[in-house]
Amino acid sequence: MTLPIQTSGEWREERLYVLRTIDAMQEELRSQSVAAAILSATKMAKAQKDIGQAHDKIRELEKSRSALRLKNWIMTAVLSFLVTVLFELLKPLVMRYWHL
Secondary structure, eight states: OOOOOOOOHHHHHHHHHHHHHHHHHHHHHHHHHHHHHHHHHHHHHHHHHHHHHHHHHHHHHHHHHHHHHHHHHHHHHHHHHHHHHHHHHHHHHHHHHHHO
16 A cells, blocks of 8 residues: 655745755855866966976076186185285284294
8 A cells, every 4th residue: 555645835845945955055066166276277377487487596597607606716816815915914023023
């Protein structure tokens, strides 16, 4: 024996509410996935830009390496010359007072 299915207006309203809620949740999930994709693309673009800038700086440093070596040699020569001159100027004074 089968029981008769009674459909009331209240049951239909609850069913419609559930269906609308499911649709709203699916729409929210779609919008969140779109927002996540946009955010991910933005982060990826920023990461690529940052990596590109870092590589550009490395290339600039590699290009300027020869100029920096030349400047280093010049500074070393100038400092050596200045130390030698200072030593030669102070040597007579030190020798004079050392023997007293």
